[in-house]
Amino acid sequence: QKEVEQNSGPLSVPEGAIASLNCTYSDRGSQSFFWYRQYSGKSPELIMFIYSNGDKEDGRFTAQLNKASQYVSLLIRDSQPSDSATYLCAVGRAGGYNKLIFGAGTRLAVHP
Amino acid sequence: ETGVTQTPRHLVMGMTNKKSLKCEQHLGHNAMYWYKQSAKKPLELMFVYSLEERVENNSVPSRFSPECPNSSHLFLHLHTLQPEDSALYLCASSQDGGGTGTDTQYFGPGTRLTVL
Numbered sequence: 001q002k003e004v005e006q007n008s009g010p011l012s013v014p015e016g017a018i019a020s021l022n023c024t025y026s027d028r029g030s031q032s033f034f035w036y037r038q039y040s041g042k043s044p045e046l047i048m049f050i051y052s053n054g055d056k057e058d059g060r061f062t063a064q065l066n067k068a069s070q071y072v073s074l075l076i077r078d079s080q081p082s083d084s085a086t087y088l089c090a091v092g093r094a095g096g097y098n099k100l101i102f103g104a105g106t107r108l109a110v111h112p
Numbered sequence: 113e114t115g116v117t118q119t120p121r122h123l124v125m126g127m128t129n130k131k132s133l134k135c136e137q138h139l140g141h142n143a144m145y146w147y148k149q150s151a152k153k154p155l156e157l158m159f160v161y162s163l164e165e166r167v168e169n170n171s172v173p174s175r176f177s178p179e180c181p182n183s184s185h186l187f188l189h190l191h192t193l194q195p196e197d198s199a200l201y202l203c204a205s206s207q208d209g210g211g212t213g214t215d216t217q218y219f220g221p222g223t224r225l226t227v228l
Contacts, residue, residue, distance in 0.1 A: 043202055043219040099168065100217060102155040
């Protein structure tokens with residue numbers, strides 16, 4: 001079992017729709033959860049992070065965390081073609097140093 | 113711009129060459145990281161430095177040699193690489209790297225390395 005799993009996609013959604021990206025993780029000791037966006041040929045860019053169960057909203061983005069189910073998701077409302085990218089889920093745990101485990105990413109395609 | 117810069121942005125080298133990648137962060141962070149990103153694979157953590165001390169060497173071959181002279185600069189020295197080492201090499205930094213589990217990492221633009 002991979003430590004952090006994401007569906008590779010592509011996830012195709014029409015412009016204006018809600019895109020839902022999912023991520024599961026195996027380590028129950030995980031404490032921090034990050035979503036990064038990566039455009040083709042570019043480096044990962046932080047979108048948002050979440051530490052506590054529930055929802056966290058930032059503009060058009062909402063992160064949802066369910067530690068009991070070991071599941072974290074990212075919702076993108078009013079999707080735009082400029083949101084087309086690969087979205088990376090990263091999971092961190094306390095102790096030692098700040099090590100993040102990354103999923104392989106989900107490619108999102110928003111079509112006009 | 114995230115405040116993390118990397119040079120060069122592109123590098124082509126032969127298997128017998130020696131080259132170095134440079135990373136500099138302007139964020140006042142205390143931890144710096146090297147990652148490797150190959151096509152269709154997750155980001156792979158290579159090395160972690162916290163307060164200039166190496167705290168992680170993630171089973172990386174000795175042909176990759178990191179150096180962290182101060183908390184703002186990180187180097188990756190390359191020698192006798194193999195074609196399978198061709199990848200995007202990313203540098204990141206975070207505030208403390210102190211294992212709170214809530215430290216946020218910010219990435220530089222990366223160096224696209226091609227080994228012939």
